[in-house]
Amino acid sequence: MSLLTVERLNVVFTTYQGKVKAVKNVSMTINYQETLALIGETGCGKSVIAQSILRLLPNNAQINGSIIFQGRDLLLVDEKTMASIRGKEIAIIFQNPSLALNPVYSIGWQVGEPFRIHQGVDRNQSIQESVRLLSYMKFDKPESAVKMYPFEFSGGMNQRALIASALALHPNLIIADEPTQGLDRTLIKQIIEQLDRARKIHSSSMLLITHDLTVARSISDWIMVMYAGEIVEQVPTLDFFQSPMHPYSQGLLRSLPENGFHPIPGQSPSMIENLSGCQFHPRCQWAREQCRWEKPGLFPINRRMVRCFLYD
Amino acid sequence: MIELQNIFYEYSKGWPRKQHQIVLSDISVKLCMGKTFGLMGHSGTGKTTLGKIVVGLIKPYLGKISFHGKDISQLASPDWLFFRRKVQMLFQDPQGSLNPKKRIDASLRDILNITKIPFNQQKQAIEDVLKTVGLSTDFLLRYPAQLSGGQNQRISLARILLLKPEFIVLDEPTSALDISVQAQILFLLRELQKNHGLGYLFISHDPEVIQYMSHSIGILKDGNLDIIQEG
Numbered sequence: 001m002s003l004l005t006v007e008r009l010n011v012v013f014t015t016y017q018g019k020v021k022a023v024k025n026v027s028m029t030i031n032y033q034e035t036l037a038l039i040g041e042t043g044c045g046k047s048v049i050a051q052s053i054l055r056l057l058p059n060n061a062q063i064n065g066s067i068i069f070q071g072r073d074l075l076l077v078d079e080k081t082m083a084s085i086r087g088k089e090i091a092i093i094f095q096n097p098s099l100a101l102n103p104v105y106s107i108g109w110q111v112g113e114p115f116r117i118h119q120g121v122d123r124n125q126s127i128q129e130s131v132r133l134l135s136y137m138k139f140d141k142p143e144s145a146v147k148m149y150p151f152e153f154s155g156g157m158n159q160r161a162l163i164a165s166a167l168a169l170h171p172n173l174i175i176a177d178e179p180t181q182g183l184d185r186t187l188i189k190q191i192i193e194q195l196d197r198a199r200k201i202h203s204s205s206m207l208l209i210t211h212d213l214t215v216a217r218s219i220s221d222w223i224m225v226m227y228a229g230e231i232v233e234q235v236p237t238l239d240f241f242q243s244p245m246h247p248y249s250q251g252l253l254r255s256l257p258e259n260g261f262h263p264i265p266g267q268s269p270s271m272i273e274n275l276s277g278c279q280f281h282p283r284c285q286w287a288r289e290q291c292r293w294e295k296p297g298l299f300p301i302n303r304r305m306v307r308c309f310l311y312d
Numbered sequence: 313m314i315e316l317q318n319i320f321y322e323y324s325k326g327w328p329r330k331q332h333q334i335v336l337s338d339i340s341v342k343l344c345m346g347k348t349f350g351l352m353g354h355s356g357t358g359k360t361t362l363g364k365i366v367v368g369l370i371k372p373y374l375g376k377i378s379f380h381g382k383d384i385s386q387l388a389s390p391d392w393l394f395f396r397r398k399v400q401m402l403f404q405d406p407q408g409s410l411n412p413k414k415r416i417d418a419s420l421r422d423i424l425n426i427t428k429i430p431f432n433q434q435k436q437a438i439e440d441v442l443k444t445v446g447l448s449t450d451f452l453l454r455y456p457a458q459l460s461g462g463q464n465q466r467i468s469l470a471r472i473l474l475l476k477p478e479f480i481v482l483d484e485p486t487s488a489l490d491i492s493v494q495a496q497i498l499f500l501l502r503e504l505q506k507n508h509g510l511g512y513l514f515i516s517h518d519p520e521v522i523q524y525m526s527h528s529i530g531i532l533k534d535g536n537l538d539i540i541q542e543g
Contacts, residue, residue, distance in 0.1 A: 017458075041490045043460050154355075184355055184517055211490040255495035257520035263496035267447075267463065 003205050004030040004053070004173055009065035011048050011057065018272045022048040024229040026065075030173065035199070035206040037216035037237070039252070040226035041268055046209045047095070050175045053207075054092055055082055070172070088118045091166035093195075095178035097158035101150040107134075107161050108146025114168040133164040137194060156187040163195055170202040177209045192218055213256060217241055225249050228269050228279040235304035245306045247284045278308070286310055314343040314366060314399065314479060314511075319375035321361055335361050336372070337535040345478055345511040347543060350526030352517060357532045359515045363481040366513055367401045368392075397427075400477040404484040406464035410456040416467055417452040423474040441470045446500060462493035466500070473504070479511040486521065498525060 011023040022045040030036050038046045051057050053067055053074065067074040069090065074082065086092075091114075094100035101110055111133055112126030121129070127146055134142035137160045150158055159179060166174060179195060180188040196219045199206050210216055216223055216237070223240045225233040225248065233246040244250045251264035266283035269275045278284070281291040290309055298305040299312055321336040335358035343349050343366065353359050364370045365377065368384060377384045379395050387395060403409045410419055417438070424434045442449060445466040456464055465485060472480060482501065486494040498521065504510055514525050522529055527543030 041492060213491060252492055255492045257524065261495040261498050261524055263499045264492050
């Protein structure tokens with residue numbers, strides 16, 4: 001059963017250089033208690049999808065389509081309802097922990113914020129809740145950690161504090177936007193394990209946005225590959241790593257260390273210019289005449305969807 | 313060749329009573345041209361500090377650094393400038409290493425003006441270096457914020473290559489980049505080494521990247537350097 005359904009989502013930013021088409025006709029479904037990993041290069045529109053779900057986009061963004069969360073279209077509900085959903089039903093973990101935390105408030109105050117806003121508890125009680133959450137995230141001394149400030153913590157500790165805050169009210173959907181960017185390998189493993197454990201205990205679903213394929217492999221059920229604002233492949237995780245079908249997915253896997261760092265030639269297209277046909281055709285070794293002029297649709301193959309004429 | 317002999321370095325922090333923390337103690341290593349020395353270690357072990365010492369951005373507390381047999385602390389002004397040109401550093405954050413208010417063209421021309429390349433030869437030099445790093449001339453009129461991380465990293469590399477360096481310290485050049493872009497940059501660095509005989513000090517905390525890039529590998533831990541692979 002689906003918890004969140006996104007249909008034909010289009011996001012266009014108006015900038016002084018022109019219209020940036022960041023998300024083009026994206027449809028996706030996240031089922032209860034499942035993790036969907038959204039992977040792709042920086043700037044391909046992954047984070048824009050996350051921000052559209054929570055309606056956190058700036059004023060110069062035009063959004064079209066529908067985002068149905070538990071029967072409500074999030075693009076149509078009023079701001080008051082949206083505020084009650086943020087943090088309580090859908091929580092987000094931002095990509096840069098040191099920037100996402102406010103430097104002038106203590107960790108305890110910030111981790112306990114969801115309790116004060118959504119449950120109306122007082123300051124002391126919210127700090128006590130923070131202690132409980134931090135000990136749950138395996139902080140050594142949670143009682144002293146709540147009194148500390150973000151600059152006194154390392155990147156990994158800040159990230160764990162953010163995760164604790166996001167999980168505070170057992171949200172139905174957790175959006176993790178690059179939760180491991182800029183962290184050491186050993187820390188990445190630790191954080192991902194804690195995040196997945198917490199998600200399973202609260203039976204939440206997760207939208208994991210990452211460009212780290214090892215992270216996606218370790219905790220996701222489904223993988224959605226994005227390229228230049230479009231979904232190019234949607235596939236169960238195991239099948240993706242065994243037999244990627246879209247040429248871009250194949251290229252991504254070839255660039256993994258264990259496959260010898262073989263790069264995909266060329267650069268991603270600009271989101272401002274209109275590239276005709278398949279967005280990947282200038283970099284694709286299988287590109288044919290049709291790919292230059294005609295836009296491929298998403299072709300269903302068993303449990304997966306692939307946007308490539310090779311599978312028409 | 314760059315040779316480091318018995319390098320010590322310490323940071324002092326705290327106020328009013330300063331505490332001294334030794335970051336590098338008795339580091340000796342030879343860095344050869346045309347080869348890559350991979351430097352690993354956890355965050356905060358002094359990898360970047362060692363890199364900065366190699367390019368002469370900071371002076372060690374004790375010890376000697378020699379470039380082609382000459383002690384760099386004894387170099388007179390023209391030789392010091394020559395050393396600084398020939399030994400370059402590529403930083404981790406590609407966006408942060410370019411001036412956000414300058415177009416790419418101006419950033420590249422800065423280097424050519426410093427090295428006194430005549431104006432009528434600058435266009436050709438820029439076209440050549442962009443070709444080497446695999447970018448088109450369309451990027452010249454853009455600002456760093458309009459480029460992706462990988463493209464900015466290529467521009468930073470182009471700025472370095474305009475100085476015709478012999479040795480480059482690469483400080484986690486791909487850790488801020490995607491996996492596919494990382495593969496592109498690593499491939500480019502290896503090609504440059506093959507074609508121009510560059511020497512690299514490759515700093516990273518990713519063992520797979522180090523293994524792929526390096527001829528010899530050292531691990532920095534508690535201020536000491538353990539060389540685990542000689543190449």
